[in-house]
Amino acid sequence: RKESSAxxxxxxxxxxxxxxxxxxxxxxxxxxxxxxxxxxxxxxQAEIDARSRGRSRFGSEETSIGEIYExxxxxxxxxxxxxxxxxxxxxxxxxxxxxxxxxxxxxKRLGKITIAVSDMYLSSDVIRxxxxxxxxxxxxxxxxxxxxxxxIGKYNGKIxxxxxxQCGVEPGRMIHxxxxxxxxxxxxxxxxxxAIHMTTNLHELFTDTxxxxxxxxxxDRAKTPEGAVVLGALxxxxxxxxxxxxxxxxxxxxxxxxxxxxxxxxxxxxEVVARHGIKKxxxxxxxxxxxxxxxxxxGFDACSYxxxxxxRRMCLVPLLTRKEWWVLPMLFPKRHEAVYDLHxxxxxxxxxxxxxxxxFVTEDWDEFVRHLESEVPWETLIGDETDVYRxxxxxxIGATPIDAVAIVDVGWGLNSHRAIESILGxxxxxxxxxxxxxxxxxxxxxxSLFLHGQPSERTERLMGAVEVLELFFSDASPSAIRxxxxxxxxxxxxxxxxxxxxxxxxxxxxxxxQRGIRTxxxxxxxxxxxxxxxxxxxxxxxxxxxxxxxxxxxEYGTIGKIPHAREIxxxxxxxxxxxxxxxxxxxxxxxxxPSASGxxxxxxxxxxxxxxxxxxxxxxxxxxxxxxTGRIK
Numbered sequence: 265r266k267e268s269s270a271x272x273x274x275x276x277x278x279x280x281x282x283x284x285x286x287x288x289x290x291x292x293x294x295x296x297x298x299x300x301x302x303x304x305x306x307x308x309q310a311e312i313d314a315r316s317r318g319r320s321r322f323g324s325e326e327t328s329i330g331e332i333y334e335x336x337x338x339x340x341x342x343x344x345x346x347x348x349x350x351x352x353x354x355x356x357x358x359x360x361x362x363x364x365x366x367x368x369x370x371x372k373r374l375g376k377i378t379i380a381v382s383d384m385y386l387s388s389d390v391i392r393x394x395x396x397x398x399x400x401x402x403x404x405x406x407x408x409x410x411x412x413x414x415x416i417g418k419y420n421g422k423i424x425x426x427x428x429x430q431c432g433v434e435p436g437r438m439i440h441x442x443x444x445x446x447x448x449x450x451x452x453x454x455x456x457x458x459a460i461h462m463t464t465n466l467h468e469l470f471t472d473t474x475x476x477x478x479x480x481x482x483x484d485r486a487k488t489p490e491g492a493v494v495l496g497a498l499x500x501x502x503x504x505x506x507x508x509x510x511x512x513x514x515x516x517x518x519x520x521x522x523x524x525x526x527x528x529x530x531x532x533x534x535e536v537v538a539r540h541g542i543k544k545x546x547x548x549x550x551x552x553x554x555x556x557x558x559x560x561x562x563g564f565d566a567c568s569y570x571x572x573x574x575x576r577r578m579c580l581v582p583l584l585t586r587k588e589w590w591v592l593p594m595l596f597p598k599r600h601e602a603v604y605d606l607h608x609x610x611x612x613x614x615x616x617x618x619x620x621x622x623x624f625v626t627e628d629w630d631e632f633v634r635h636l637e638s639e640v641p642w643e644t645l646i647g648d649e650t651d652v653y654r655x656x657x658x659x660x661i662g663a664t665p666i667d668a669v670a671i672v673d674v675g676w677g678l679n680s681h682r683a684i685e686s687i688l689g690x691x692x693x694x695x696x697x698x699x700x701x702x703x704x705x706x707x708x709x710x711x712s713l714f715l716h717g718q719p720s721e722r723t724e725r726l727m728g729a730v731e732v733l734e735l736f737f738s739d740a741s742p743s744a745i746r747x748x749x750x751x752x753x754x755x756x757x758x759x760x761x762x763x764x765x766x767x768x769x770x771x772x773x774x775x776x777x778q779r780g781i782r783t784x785x786x787x788x789x790x791x792x793x794x795x796x797x798x799x800x801x802x803x804x805x806x807x808x809x810x811x812x813x814x815x816x817x818x819e820y821g822t823i824g825k826i827p828h829a830r831e832i833x834x835x836x837x838x839x840x841x842x843x844x845x846x847x848x849x850x851x852x853x854x855x856x857x858p859s860a861s862g863x864x865x866x867x868x869x870x871x872x873x874x875x876x877x878x879x880x881x882x883x884x885x886x887x888x889x890x891x892x893t894g895r896i897k
Contacts, residue, residue, distance in 0.1 A: 421451030523784025729812035
């Protein structure tokens, strides 16, 4: 009936959710956003002092934001500016909390009176404004801040009879929802209200055993504003069901782990651009397509960027005409118990036709390499590839000074970077997720997670799951073989690999991963200016280090099944678990080399559902694929 009503706590889980882990994190964001050194510590102490004065003067635990800012010893105008800043930051951090909003909408639909009750230091007018900014229009708002001099609050239960009186109903006709057991349940029921105790978004996040709770607690224990924003965003998405029902491991891994890694790389890019005056980024394919997508989602505007066709095959093969034999081990890797057939290897690198090339077959890799160095007519096979690719790179760089250009890629050995420098005859800046100890290195190269194998322990751990890191930057576009000039105007056009079923199987996951990372970047972008690059990259390294050695069964079972190819050229795929072998799991015996077998049998149900969901919607796709695979009779 109309004369019954619903009351709800405002903050935490009930109506509004802050995108941070703790109320104190708001003050750290203010400190960084406005450059006020020591603000967070002084703001925390000012509230303690204001509450202490309230206890002395009124016997009340409550205070107001005005009294808090009086403790700073500021002028009236400075205090007002400080209050406005804090409310602005609060507004930017608040989002509707899904369960509380569902209750609010149900109450409205049933014609109930709604009242929001808060023990905040903000006034009821400010709280109403913040609610309405998030689309929540309650009938009444009560804040203990407005009644502090009468010692009326939730903590002592005195606010509930007044709330009932304001609504014009008996307490027994009200139901209250809140997350504090003492204030929202015990005191409410003592006052005669029905009450439901609800958990917070963060509590639900920290107790969801489907997630890697060790990784989440690593972020929490760091106690940084950066980690607080990450946890707040993850808790918000988790509460909204973003991670799926049934639980979507691929989306969870991409949003949390992939999002942090991508954010760390972008923050490092911003730092290097500012430090060295970079004007243009060259994003190397195929990772460059994903990186460009992430930069766009993030709203990156520090400099211009272009995606550059630059597969390892495309970069390294032209150097054979210059007798730069250091590229041979990358193009023709040593394999266990393999037979090296020259025609087969040249065809793998798309250097056909080979009819006029005398074939050479051996089981001795060193002998094979000596033959490659002395007997193969590379100039005939490769033709003008080197010149065309050099001209293409120069056309992309354009008039930008070479010392204001930076290559961006995922990293590891940096053979493509070294090759591009050799082709152009000039050194370039480079920005990468990481480079190992044996990687090509100059003083112009930067890494976000690790650089030239340092820190060594971190590098070793993350390189043990390097295929997972590469998954975050994979793209579904075909790989480039070489660049050609076409048409009367000699326009540059890449020659691309044909797609095969293994590529398409991987692409299903790749697109899923990219969506999760884009969503994370969009969620944290409003607060990225307050984030320290080193802290973000350290957090990314911590959680990636954990999943590398201690993934959950769900993380390992889902990510480990995704197809992956290591070799250059038209090589075969194997599951990521073929290389990613965390000690916490009883990994199967090593599979043969991917070029030798390459059989991939991903979960039919998972792969089919991901493929169909874009067309039918997630719910219908789940039903259809379960039916097709025999899960529904």
